[in-house]
Amino acid sequence: MAWTRMKQAFSLTLCLALMAVTALFVTGCDSNPDTGGTGTTTSVSDTASPSTTAPSAQATAVGEGNTAFFFTVTDKDGTETRFEVHTDKTTVGEALQDLGLIAGEESEFGLYVKTVNGITVDYEKDGVYWAFYVDGQYATSGVDSTSITESATYSFKVE
Numbered sequence: 192m193a194w195t196r197m198k199q200a201f202s203l204t205l206c207l208a209l210m211a212v213t214a215l216f217v218t219g220c221d222s223n224p225d226t227g228g229t230g231t232t233t234s235v236s237d238t239a240s241p242s243t244t245a246p247s248a249q250a251t252a253v254g255e256g257n258t259a260f261f262f263t264v265t266d267k268d269g270t271e272t273r274f275e276v277h278t279d280k281t282t283v284g285e286a287l288q289d290l291g292l293i294a295g296e297e298s299e300f301g302l303y304v305k306t307v308n309g310i311t312v313d314y315e316k317d318g319v320y321w322a323f324y325v326d327g328q329y330a331t332s333g334v335d336s337t338s339i340t341e342s343a344t345y346s347f348k349v350e
Contacts, residue, residue, distance in 0.1 A: 250275045254290050258339055262287065263346035264308040267319065272308055283345050284335030293334065293347070301333035307347045322350040 250261065251272075256279035264272045278286040284302055287293040295304040304321045305311055314320045323330040323337075324346045330337060337345070 249273065252277065253292070254278050254286070256280070258341055260286075260339055260341055261344040262292065263344060264292075264310075265346065265348040266310055267312070267349045278339070281338060282335060283337045283339055284333070286339065287334065302335040304334060304347065310349075312349055319349050321347045323347055 252275045254277040256277045258279065259275060259277045260283070262274040262276050262283075264274075266272075274292070276286055276290065276292075278289065280286040280289060284293070288302075292308055293302075293304050294306040295302050297303075304323070305313065307321050312319050312321060323334050325331075325337065326343050327346075334345075334347075
């Protein structure tokens with residue numbers, strides 16, 4: 192009986208020690224110094240709001256206005272380009288068109304985006320299109336009818 196209690200106490204102590212080491216390791220790995228840039232590049236996080244400057248990927252700040260959001264472009268090769276968009280527009284489509292980041296054709300369903308960040312794709316020729324995402328999820332509305340949410344990240348990916 193005493194042997195069983197001693198094994199239980201040892202197991203509990205070992206588990207607590209492993210949890211403490213794990214917590215220290217995760218905390219230590221998570222503390223990157225801010226390497227922010229100069230000029231129009233700022234350090235931003237994929238999940239942070241634009242008002243937060245957490246260290247991570249670099250984003251180019253574009254536009255002027257009181258509302259800010261993140262915009263990511265993923266091309267055919269998987270290369271990502273990130274922007275921190277500042278605007279006074281109310282929809283993502285208006286803001287991105289105003290800055291020349293997207294272009295397309297108006298249709299009965301809204302704006303059919305063909306060009307993003309200067310890259311044009313044509314489904315009829317290439318078999319790929321620009322897919323619109325909100326916070327990593329396929330968008331349920333078109334870019335021209337999606338209201339800006341300051342904490343959201345919007346993106347277009349070639350698919």
